[in-house]
Amino acid sequence: xxxxAKLVVLDEHGKSLSSLHxxxxxxxxxxxxxxxxxxxxxxxxxxxxxxxxxxxLKIAFGTMTxxxxxxxxxxxxxxxxxxxxxxxxxxxxx
Numbered sequence: 001x002x003x004x005a006k007l008v009v010l011d012e013h014g015k016s017l018s019s020l021h022x023x024x025x026x027x028x029x030x031x032x033x034x035x036x037x038x039x040x041x042x043x044x045x046x047x048x049x050x051x052x053x054x055x056x057l058k059i060a061f062g063t064m065t066x067x068x069x070x071x072x073x074x075x076x077x078x079x080x081x082x083x084x085x086x087x088x089x090x091x092x093x094x
Contacts (some may be wrong), residue, residue, distance in 0.1 A: 005036035005054040009047055010071060014058030023082035025057065028087075041071050 001007065006029050017025070029037065040051060044065070052058065062075055 001037040001038050004034065005038050006034050007038050007040065007054055008057045009040045009042070009055040009061060010053060010061065010075070011042060011047060011052065011055075011058045012060050012063045012065075014060040015059050016062070019078060019081045020085060022059070022078055023085040026079075026082050027086050038072075038073055041068055041075070 026037065040047065040055075061071065067072070
């Protein structure tokens with residue numbers, strides 16, 4: 001993990017953020033000069049205590065178990081949506 005990076009852990013016990021709040025969180029880090037954000041997707045048994053303690057943000061895509069490939073797509077969509085919100089594109093949920 002790059003020095004100074006923020007760590008976002010996907011965990012079933014994490015916060016459920018709206019797309020707008022997720023975008024604002026990423027934008028806030030950008031405004032603070034954070035250059036790297038690392039996303040960690042857990043295995044079937046989740047993450048270890050050490051990684052969870054290190055996390056700057058824990059988020060959940062619900063309490064259901066999702067396959068890694070699907071979570072990667074969901075996460076990619078949310079990152080894309082966050083960036084489009086930051087760019088000023090209309091967001092229909094505002």
